[in-house]
Amino acid sequence: MNDAPAFHEHDHADCAGSVMARADAMASAQGLRLTPVRRRVLEVLLEGHRAMGAYEVLDRLAAEGFGNQPPVAYRALDFLVEAGFAHRIQRLNAFAACMHPGEAHAPAFLICRLCDAVAEAPGAPVRAALDAAAAGVGFVVERATVEALGLCPGCRDVAA
Amino acid sequence: MNDAPAFHEHDHADCAGSVMARADAMASAQGLRLTPVRRRVLEVLLEGHRAMGAYEVLDRLAAEGFGNQPPVAYRALDFLVEAGFAHRIQRLNAFAACMHPGEAHAPAFLICRLCDAVAEAPGAPVRAALDAAAAGVGFVVERATVEALGLCPGCRDVAA
DNA sequence: CCAGTGTATGTTATATCATAACAAGTCAAG
DNA sequence: CTTGACTTGTTATGATATAACATACACTGG
Numbered sequence: 001m002n003d004a005p006a007f008h009e010h011d012h013a014d015c016a017g018s019v020m021a022r023a024d025a026m027a028s029a030q031g032l033r034l035t036p037v038r039r040r041v042l043e044v045l046l047e048g049h050r051a052m053g054a055y056e057v058l059d060r061l062a063a064e065g066f067g068n069q070p071p072v073a074y075r076a077l078d079f080l081v082e083a084g085f086a087h088r089i090q091r092l093n094a095f096a097a098c099m100h101p102g103e104a105h106a107p108a109f110l111i112c113r114l115c116d117a118v119a120e121a122p123g124a125p126v127r128a129a130l131d132a133a134a135a136g137v138g139f140v141v142e143r144a145t146v147e148a149l150g151l152c153p154g155c156r157d158v159a160a
Numbered sequence: 161m162n163d164a165p166a167f168h169e170h171d172h173a174d175c176a177g178s179v180m181a182r183a184d185a186m187a188s189a190q191g192l193r194l195t196p197v198r199r200r201v202l203e204v205l206l207e208g209h210r211a212m213g214a215y216e217v218l219d220r221l222a223a224e225g226f227g228n229q230p231p232v233a234y235r236a237l238d239f240l241v242e243a244g245f246a247h248r249i250q251r252l253n254a255f256a257a258c259m260h261p262g263e264a265h266a267p268a269f270l271i272c273r274l275c276d277a278v279a280e281a282p283g284a285p286v287r288a289a290l291d292a293a294a295a296g297v298g299f300v301v302e303r304a305t306v307e308a309l310g311l312c313p314g315c316r317d318v319a320a
Numbered sequence: 321c322c323a324g325t326g327t328a329t330g331t332t333a334t335a336t337c338a339t340a341a342c343a344a345g346t347c348a349a350g
Numbered sequence: 351c352t353t354g355a356c357t358t359g360t361t362a363t364g365a366t367a368t369a370a371c372a373t374a375c376a377c378t379g380g
Contacts, residue, residue, distance in 0.1 A: 007297055007298065007299065033356080033357080035357070035358085037357085037358070038357095053336085053337080054337070054338080055336075055337075066358085066359090067358065067359050067360075068359090068360095069359070069360055069361080070337085070338065070339080071338090071339070071340090071358090071359080071360085072358070072359070072360095074337095074338065074339075075357085075358080076358095090250040090251055090305065090307075091250055091305055093336085093337060093338095093366095108290055108293055110294055110297070110299045110301075112299075113302070119297065119299070121290075121293040121294060121296070121297060121299070122293050122296075123293070125289040125292070125293065126286055126289040126290050126293060126306075128289070129285040129286040129288070129289045130268055130281075130286050130306060130308055132285070133268055133281040133282050133283065133285065133286060134268075134270055134281060134308055134310070136281070136282075137167055137270070137279065137281060137313070138167065138312070138313035138316070139167065139270045139272075139279070139281070139308070139310055139311070139312055139313065140310045140311045140316055141270075141308040141309075141310040142273070142308075142309055142310040142311070143308070143309045143310070144306070144307070144308045144309070145250065145251055145305065145306070145307040145308075145309075146286075146290060146304070146305070146306050147250075147304070147305040148290055148294055148299070148301040148302075148303070148304045148305075149301075149302055149303045149304070149305075150294070150299055150300045150301040150302040150303070151299070151300045151302070152298070152299055153297070153298035153299065156298070156300055193327080193328080195328070195329085197328085197329075198328095213365085213366080214366070214367080215365075215366075226329090226330090227329065227330050227331075228330090228331095229330070229331055229332080230366080230367065230368080231329085231330080231331080231367090231368075231369090232329070232330070232331095234366095234367065234368075235328080235329080239328095253337095253365085253366060253367095321380100322379105322380090323378105323379095323380085324377105324378085324379085324380100325376100325377085325378080325379100326375105326376090326377085326378100327374105327375080327376085327377095328373100328374080328375075328376095329372100329373080329374070329375090330371105330372080330373070330374090331370100331371085331372080331373095332369105332370085332371085332372100333368105333369085333370085333371105334367100334368085334369080334370100335366100335367075335368070335369085336365100336366075336367070336368090337364100337365075337366070337367090338363100338364080338365070338366090339362105339363085339364075339365095340361105340362085340363080340364090341360105341361090341362085341363105342359105342360085342361085342362105343358100343359080343360080343361100344357105344358085344359075344360095345356105345357080345358075345359090346355105346356085346357075346358090347354105347355095347356090347357100348353105348354095348355095349352105349353090349354090349355105350351105350352090350353085350354105
């Protein structure tokens with residue numbers, strides 16, 4: 001976990017497939033049920049390879065014969081986040097597939113303001129700095145949200 | 161900017177007053193108009209000394225004869241955030257007065273999940289770590305959101 | 321002074337994001 | 351084959367946020 005695949009050229013079908021395979025393995029190993037709806041939501045997130053709103057995901061589900069009410073999407077998304085298969089991007093009120101399921105990580109998100117791509121950067125050093133700052137005032141950090149808005153390599157070049 | 165006043169005992173009227181005075185000075189210096197609505201919103205945030213939702217602020221405004229529609233609150237809050245007099249806390253969909261107006265800072269927020277107090281911690285080291293991680297993949301960080309959810313000193317003791 | 325311009329405020333309406341509560345279906349263990 | 355845990359579906363509503371337009375205010379140049 002030391003690069004940000006979303007910003008590189010890559011065989012996306014392949015990368016999505018491998019993430020999906022790892023998620024399957026993890027789910028089996030932990031007794032989590034990756035049901036059709038949940039599986040499909042994860043696939044949709046992987047296909048999009050970007051942060052997607054719950055209602056956007058819901059539209060996809062509805063078009064494929066799943067339920068068409070918000071809780072259907074929110075429940076599947078909440079499950080995926082809880083299981084570590086997806087992340088919630090607070091800044092966008094949106095969700096993105098985790099590209100490193102199973103690997104312990106404290107992700108920092110890099111959000112391109114032009115193309116909306118979202119990449120996970122190694123967040124451990126960031127988290128360490130945050131823990132240190134918090135410890136200075138006696139605060140105990142349980143969960144951290146680290147999100148950067150800016151320009152990805154491609155859009156930076158285009159903008160220049 | 162090297163502590164988190166929200167978690168300490170302090171003369172709050174005094175601290176709010178001094179922040180307000182600094183905001184006034186800054187606004188004058190920069191030609192920003194700290195109008196009655198905007199001023200009152202900042203006062204409300206300072207009085208609460210915690211993150212407040214836009215509609216909570218709006219209720220206060222409405223009770224005092226200002227407009228009672230959402231845009232009134234959102235516009236004032238957006239102005240304060242833009243001017244650096246307040247911060248938006250993404251995690252809570254809420255706003256908090258900036259306790260260090262005018263000082264350059266990259267705040268990291270410490271949010272107590274029990275008492276909802278919000279403090280600003282020194283975020284420069286965190287930001288530096290984030291910039292480094294982003295630079296590794298060619299991403300340029302323009303704005304960063306760093307928010308930690310956990311326990312403040314007081315609630316940690318109570319919980320123990 | 322006062323007309324013109326830009327900014328701020330107020331209001332109506334609506335868009336967007338999210339969850340509570342309950343009903344019905346699925347499936348495996350006993 | 352029934353019970354219990356979980357998942358999915360649906361209805362309804364709550365919470366957060368903004369678009370669009372009208373009105374009021376305040377400064378500036380004539």
